[in-house]
Amino acid sequence: MLSYIVRRLLLLIPTLLGVLAVVFFVMAFSPGGFGGTALTQDGAQSQGEDAKRARKALERRYGLDLPKAAQFGRWINQVSPVGFRMSGDLTFTDDQHAVVEAALSDLEFNTRPARLQQAVAAARTLAGYAGMNAADAGARLRKALSAPAQGVSVLDALDSALTGDELAQLKTELTALEALPTRGAERAQLELLRVVSFEASGRSRIRFDRPAFKAPDLGQTLRGRSVGALLAERIPVTLLLNLLSLPLIYAVAIVSGIYAARYKGGVFDISSGATFLGLWSVPVIWAGVVLITYFANEQYFRWFPAAGLHDVQASSMAFFPSWGEANGSGFERGWLLDALWHLVLPVLCMTYGGFAVMSKVMRGAMLENLSADFVRTARAKGVSERRVLWQHAFRNSVLPLITMVSSILPALFVGAFVVETIFSINGMGKLGVDAAFQKDRELVMATTLMGGVLGLASELIRDVCYAIADPRVSYD
Amino acid sequence: MTKAAPPTESSAAPRSLIGAAALRLLGGWGARAGLSWIGFLVLTAVFAPVVASSHPWVWKVGGQVSSPWLRHLTVTDAVLLLSFGVAVTLLCFRRVAAGRRIAAWAVLTGCLTAAAAAGSAVDLWRERAAGGVPMVFLMVAVLLAAVIGFMALIAVSSAASWRGKAVVGFAGLLLAGGLAAAPIDPPVSVVYSSYREATAAGAVDWQVLAPLAYSPGDYQRDAMSATGIDARLKKPSLAHPLGTDESGADVLSRMIHATRIALAIGLIATGIAVVIGIVVGGLMGYFAGVVDLLGMRLVEVFSAIPVIFLLIMIVAFYGRNLYLMMVILGATGWVGYATFIRAEFLKLRKMDYVQAAHACGVPLWSILFRHMLPNGVTPVLVLASFGIASAILTESTLSFLGLGLVEEPSWGQLLNQARRAGGQWGLTLFPGLAIFLTVFAYNLVGEAMRDALDPKAAGK
Amino acid sequence: MAEPLISIENLAVSFPARGKAGERNQAVRDVNLAVYPGQTLAVVGESGSGKSVSAMSILQLIPTPPGRYDQGRILWRGGSGTADAAGQHAQGVQNDAVDLLTLNDKAMRTIRGNQIAMIFQEPMTSLNPVYTLGEQIMEAVLLHRKVSRSAARDIAASALRDVGIAAPEQRLKEYPHQLSGGMRQRIMIAMALACQPRLLLADEPTTALDVTIQAQILELLRTLQREKDMGILLITHDLGVVAENADVVAVMFAGRVVEFANVRELFNRPRHPYTRGLLRSMPVLGRRAQRLDTVMDGATIPDDFPEKFVVKPHDPDPSPATPYGGEDARLHEIEPGHWVLCTPKNPQDHSAPAFPRLDYRRAQA
Numbered sequence A: 001m002l003s004y005i006v007r008r009l010l011l012l013i014p015t016l017l018g019v020l021a022v023v024f025f026v027m028a029f030s031p032g033g034f035g036g037t038a039l040t041q042d043g044a045q046s047q048g049e050d051a052k053r054a055r056k057a058l059e060r061r062y063g064l065d066l067p068k069a070a071q072f073g074r075w076i077n078q079v080s081p082v083g084f085r086m087s088g089d090l091t092f093t094d095d096q097h098a099v100v101e102a103a104l105s106d107l108e109f110n111t112r113p114a115r116l117q118q119a120v121a122a123a124r125t126l127a128g129y130a131g132m133n134a135a136d137a138g139a140r141l142r143k144a145l146s147a148p149a150q151g152v153s154v155l156d157a158l159d160s161a162l163t164g165d166e167l168a169q170l171k172t173e174l175t176a177l178e179a180l181p182t183r184g185a186e187r188a189q190l191e192l193l194r195v196v197s198f199e200a201s202g203r204s205r206i207r208f209d210r211p212a213f214k215a216p217d218l219g220q221t222l223r224g225r226s227v228g229a230l231l232a233e234r235i236p237v238t239l240l241l242n243l244l245s246l247p248l249i250y251a252v253a254i255v256s257g258i259y260a261a262r263y264k265g266g267v268f269d270i271s272s273g274a275t276f277l278g279l280w281s282v283p284v285i286w287a288g289v290v291l292i293t294y295f296a297n298e299q300y301f302r303w304f305p306a307a308g309l310h311d312v313q314a315s316s317m318a319f320f321p322s323w324g325e326a327n328g329s330g331f332e333r334g335w336l337l338d339a340l341w342h343l344v345l346p347v348l349c350m351t352y353g354g355f356a357v358m359s360k361v362m363r364g365a366m367l368e369n370l371s372a373d374f375v376r377t378a379r380a381k382g383v384s385e386r387r388v389l390w391q392h393a394f395r396n397s398v399l400p401l402i403t404m405v406s407s408i409l410p411a412l413f414v415g416a417f418v419v420e421t422i423f424s425i426n427g428m429g430k431l432g433v434d435a436a437f438q439k440d441r442e443l444v445m446a447t448t449l450m451g452g453v454l455g456l457a458s459e460l461i462r463d464v465c466y467a468i469a470d471p472r473v474s475y476d
Numbered sequence B: 001m002t003k004a005a006p007p008t009e010s011s012a013a014p015r016s017l018i019g020a021a022a023l024r025l026l027g028g029w030g031a032r033a034g035l036s037w038i039g040f041l042v043l044t045a046v047f048a049p050v051v052a053s054s055h056p057w058v059w060k061v062g063g064q065v066s067s068p069w070l071r072h073l074t075v076t077d078a079v080l081l082l083s084f085g086v087a088v089t090l091l092c093f094r095r096v097a098a099g100r101r102i103a104a105w106a107v108l109t110g111c112l113t114a115a116a117a118a119g120s121a122v123d124l125w126r127e128r129a130a131g132g133v134p135m136v137f138l139m140v141a142v143l144l145a146a147v148i149g150f151m152a153l154i155a156v157s158s159a160a161s162w163r164g165k166a167v168v169g170f171a172g173l174l175l176a177g178g179l180a181a182a183p184i185d186p187p188v189s190v191v192y193s194s195y196r197e198a199t200a201a202g203a204v205d206w207q208v209l210a211p212l213a214y215s216p217g218d219y220q221r222d223a224m225s226a227t228g229i230d231a232r233l234k235k236p237s238l239a240h241p242l243g244t245d246e247s248g249a250d251v252l253s254r255m256i257h258a259t260r261i262a263l264a265i266g267l268i269a270t271g272i273a274v275v276i277g278i279v280v281g282g283l284m285g286y287f288a289g290v291v292d293l294l295g296m297r298l299v300e301v302f303s304a305i306p307v308i309f310l311l312i313m314i315v316a317f318y319g320r321n322l323y324l325m326m327v328i329l330g331a332t333g334w335v336g337y338a339t340f341i342r343a344e345f346l347k348l349r350k351m352d353y354v355q356a357a358h359a360c361g362v363p364l365w366s367i368l369f370r371h372m373l374p375n376g377v378t379p380v381l382v383l384a385s386f387g388i389a390s391a392i393l394t395e396s397t398l399s400f401l402g403l404g405l406v407e408e409p410s411w412g413q414l415l416n417q418a419r420r421a422g423g424q425w426g427l428t429l430f431p432g433l434a435i436f437l438t439v440f441a442y443n444l445v446g447e448a449m450r451d452a453l454d455p456k457a458a459g460k
Numbered sequence C: 001m002a003e004p005l006i007s008i009e010n011l012a013v014s015f016p017a018r019g020k021a022g023e024r025n026q027a028v029r030d031v032n033l034a035v036y037p038g039q040t041l042a043v044v045g046e047s048g049s050g051k052s053v054s055a056m057s058i059l060q061l062i063p064t065p066p067g068r069y070d071q072g073r074i075l076w077r078g079g080s081g082t083a084d085a086a087g088q089h090a091q092g093v094q095n096d097a098v099d100l101l102t103l104n105d106k107a108m109r110t111i112r113g114n115q116i117a118m119i120f121q122e123p124m125t126s127l128n129p130v131y132t133l134g135e136q137i138m139e140a141v142l143l144h145r146k147v148s149r150s151a152a153r154d155i156a157a158s159a160l161r162d163v164g165i166a167a168p169e170q171r172l173k174e175y176p177h178q179l180s181g182g183m184r185q186r187i188m189i190a191m192a193l194a195c196q197p198r199l200l201l202a203d204e205p206t207t208a209l210d211v212t213i214q215a216q217i218l219e220l221l222r223t224l225q226r227e228k229d230m231g232i233l234l235i236t237h238d239l240g241v242v243a244e245n246a247d248v249v250a251v252m253f254a255g256r257v258v259e260f261a262n263v264r265e266l267f268n269r270p271r272h273p274y275t276r277g278l279l280r281s282m283p284v285l286g287r288r289a290q291r292l293d294t295v296m297d298g299a300t301i302p303d304d305f306p307e308k309f310v311v312k313p314h315d316p317d318p319s320p321a322t323p324y325g326g327e328d329a330r331l332h333e334i335e336p337g338h339w340v341l342c343t344p345k346n347p348q349d350h351s352a353p354a355f356p357r358l359d360y361r362r363a364q365a
């Protein structure tokens, strides 16, 4: 069993790669490219020097100067827990740090600690990016800083993104600065360090020399937030929605399915079948809008909150409801009840569609098993009707229900896209929609990764559960 | 022995089985209700410009009688109306077999579509110098090719006599030629307020208006400015039975015109998905082995991506376009059909009689495609019925999220406005109701078809 | 005179007819059977003649609806006061017999699997695939005996040993799919016998099995019967099996018992046309035949059929709706210990139809 799971997990990787590749290249080949407003059509701002710099920094952060396939490889490498280090991840050991510091500190310019640290950081990037050793990089930077106008050539080591024109312009600028009477040299040095630091910053190249275990990094959003941190914040919310919805769907489906099968052709059977089919057809968006408009609205019934997962004051509430006199009004909801109260409508929206499919499956399985030969055997043994229902027929009907897990889990995830958007809940789904709207590549990729992992994992879970529940299936 | 009986029975007489299934399908009230709603939608879609239009049907201005309505009729409107006319005419030929009449209708409609597509292809080709749109041109060209291929297919596979074919072909040419020659050239920009201003100024002697005198794109700017009445988000009234939307357009009119998109999206997207699914699944099942292995990976990849997310992303990155949406819905929805056809083919390959036929020298493709596909397609139809429902749902979800069409009316887009509509219950309830009823109708039909095809149910 | 363990009297069971609302098909009617302790009653007859329905009626296993017990009594004398304890003593029943058809579900459960056990026709599907054999056998034991789980396991293991399964402790932990068809049938038998029932209803216990296993299982049943003085109602299509195992034979056709006699008598002097046809259709080693007779070919009325009775000659298109032997034919004891479905020529001058019962056991080999 364990080897089977491992094998399946390994098989999961190529599929996941395929999923990611599809999404990545769809984005990469889109006419506007990704990054949207931030990277391309930034209108007036893009004219300014600063905006240009900022855009360049973004391009560098995402490795946009590489060919598209290489960009994908870069992203995969960045996300994978095993892979090549990026030069940007390079850190000096204390010894190396000391060496470089020593090489640079006797420059008069670098006597200020802040400048020295900046220079050391630039040397480090230089070393990492160009593959020099620490001492060489230190010496090279030192040489450049002692004569700024000539030192521009240090940028070559970074296979500079500056064009020939820009380089020439920088050179004349620095020469002019150097020629200034007062502290001209220092200002030129400062300017050069600034340019070198900028060109070096965020510049990261895969160092193919040593593959290693590393922390997977989901990158940064366009706004510069860590995607990993963002996910860590959003996933629990979606998980909560799903963990409430899934058992609810199963509970309702099981009970109604059994009841419908037990009294086949009866009033409940027919009416529940028709109702569920109807519910299945109700678009979530409509249900959401109607619920919000009529049950979370001052004009009609303000029974439920319209948006979010918590009240504004939720953080100051006690966890459990209380009837203290302390707060005057007597009853206070408490954090738990408040959260549940906010969850009623979203969970309702996520679940009602699932009842139809699941209860139909349940009913069919129960009908089949109730007329199975082994149920007759059980009856002939003198087993009570109740026990026949639960221990024999139901136990066997669980199997098709397990199969449904792999289709219901991804469906719930998809449902989260819409439901979270309607109810303004900051979960994974809303994050994904927002990511697409903002054309934020790393976020879109991260959402795809989560969705893909969930989809594939639910298939694995299904197979494992099935193997546990059905002794006839074994993977050894 | 008794256990082996049902399968042989069903495979020996597939025709009668399907026929019996069809009869049983029509017998169920659920399917009947579903089909009537879909029929109603088709009628609405065809007659949308007739029923809801700001252009007066006929009016007399300055002593001249003219029809602004006719002048503003688009090619699509004309094709739909003509095709409907053909259908009604064909209904009268009771002596001809139903199958032939359907084929004739398909060919005639195909001719009309081809003429229309050719017309817009020519227009687009002319525009290419002025920075025309190659993508759209390509799509129209593909549509043209598909339609012509479809007609050829019907002509080849039909069992009709050559005289019948010639008659239908001639009629088709006549229709297409008529459509191409007709002076259909609606003005690009329309000023709806001109009608109301003319009426208010007393320049109109008399006029015949459409029952619902508002076009979907008529935002009634004049009503807002001149009379000082804010026409936005008006609650239902006699003039606007379902009120108006955010930009002042009549909700009912938009809903009526949106039936076209809903029906087209469902049918075309599902059609694409079914074709891709059958081809891919057929290839996998036919070649098996390596092809199957690779195909299955592809299937896995596509089933692991949440379709709605992929769609949201593609629409966000590639812009909003109805055709693109259909293509993408089709390109992502084929997985179910492919796996079904593949499983059927693989199952069939193992059957003794297939192996025997193979051993006798009958090529495998002939066995699979001549005998297998016709039987396998019926269950695919069931899947397709649910597929249409889900395509409509997906489109409305996209529109709801603000990724749908901008100008053209769609139910989802109206529903999106409903979020902000507050008390405009005409906007909150009815577009959603329309989506619900349509999806429900397709689901009912699918469900009924499934029951009708179920051999277990057949025994009862 | 000893009373039979069980006697079925005038049992009629019907199911709703397909496609025709309101009409009902009579699956069995006027079925009369009796089994004595330690006796094997073989029930033979063509497929669909109501053998299984009769047997399942004893345990009230016919699903109602759609089925319905129209009339009849099933008198059970094997209960040592259990039924009385349940307060279900039916009126008008002599001795300490209970009418099983009048018992409610709760009382019935104390009889099912405990006093009367049943082995079903389809061994492949009659075991629950998701429970181990041990759990399934112990379920019956735990239901009917007040024993601990470990004691129940011991009983289950010894039941397995009884049916000749090696390493029973091991087998108890296995699942049905791990066994062959013959093994599963043995498990079914072990399960049925675990509670030492007084009566065993064996519905084609050997049909799914190959000949060697078949012989083993029948031998096994015989041994167990001898040890525990158990009555067996053996349903089978195999006349060879009947000839070797049965004490008394009942022949069924179209929902009715057409002939009832001890095995010797029945094979040597079959009286009912259907029985004759049935026996004629059996190939006999050493007799040359161009073409084997079908049942209907051989269905002739014997020359020495008693004068006083008539039986309808063969009906080429039998169906449960047109009973073979005449609408008002009843079982008559036309010779001592030999009952045949027929009509008295003159109703006045002949005795009333009798419930067949025959306390006969073949000589032990």
Ligand SMILES: Nc1ncnc2c1ncn2[C@@H]1O[C@H](COP(=O)(O)OP(=O)(O)OP(=O)(O)O)[C@@H](O)[C@H]1O
Binding pocket: C015, C016, C027, C045, C046, C047, C048, C049, C050, C051, C052, C053, C054, C063, C066, C067, C121
């Ligand atoms: N659950 C049921 N519903 C409807 N009809 C039934 C049902 N069970 C049995 N019957 C009918 O009752 C009749 C007798 O069936 P039964 O199973 O007793 O036959 P059998 O003699 O055991 O045949 P076989 O030798 O094939 O086992 C048949 O005509 C059958 O169709």
Ligand SMILES: [Mg+2]
Binding pocket: C051, C052, C053, C121, C203
């Ligand atoms: Mg039977």
